[in-house]
Amino acid sequence: MSAVLDAYGGGWTARLRAGVALQGGRSVLAAIDHRGPLRLQKTLWPEGPEVAHLILLHPPGGIAGGDELEIDVAVDTGAHALVTSPGAGRWYRADAPAVQHVRLTVGSEAALEWLPQETIVHDGAQAAARCDVAVDETGAALGMDITVLGRQASGERFLHGELEQRLRIVRAGTLLLDERARIRGDAHAGYAQAAALAGRHVSGLLWAVGRAPFDDDLAERVEGAMGGEGADLFGASRVEPHLLLARVVDSVPQRARRALLAAWALLRPVLAGRAAHRPRIWAT
Helix, strand or coil: CCHHHHHCCCCCEEEEEEEEEEECCEEEEEEEEEECCCEEEEEECCCCCCEEEEEEECCCCCECCCCEEEEEEEECCCCEEEEECCCCEEECCCCCCEEEEEEEEECCCCEEEEECCCEEECCCCEEEEEEEEEECCCCEEEEEEEEEECCHHHCCCCCCCEEEEEEEEEECCEEEEEEEEEEECCHHHHHHHHHHHCCCCEEEEEEEECCCCCCCCHHHHHHHHHHCCCCCEEEEEEEECCEEEEEEEECCHHHHHHHHHHHHHHHHHHHHCCCCCCCHHHHC
């Protein structure tokens, strides 16, 4: 471990556990516990009391070598929470691994939307990101993840380091998805990366778990909505009656984000019976 990491103790250890419950017709933050640099900055109700918008804040602004972050969000019976972030997340160049583990739990008749802004992976990062989702049989959940490899606007490519990602989704005790990805920035992995991302550096995934089985033509309609945003490569599929995935690969982060938000705008009324209401923080 380098002297730089030794100087600040080898990285931050941070934990955040939040529980959202329905009380008197309002979704409220009923439980909160944190350790280290993870906070819930705000709880807002821009679309009425039934939906709580939570602003997740990581004050250091990015994840560095040796950091270990754990985020647990649970939405109790009948409540609805939308969780987002005030800006892009970052994995910094590091000479030690860094880890983030997100756990999302959705109770009966509850709904959770996990909508962080994009994550930028700096050249030389050693990043491991895991997300575990558990949804009740009568619950609904939706999540979005956009990964940007390198700061290409500044002339940086992702040539060194490694990114590991894992997404595991369980509904009513049944495993629906266990997906893993590993991207290495060295010269030997460059060809594989080019094949997987078609030479582009932005990838995005939106997943949706429904209370009822999705209609057969829903994936086609989602693709149509995404296509209107001019994304390079995109698609949607119903991989299981209650699970729909939408993917995008692009060379422009903003375009990839618009495509996935178009999918979200179409899916939200299906999942939660509500029109899409973009978090206010996205406009700041």
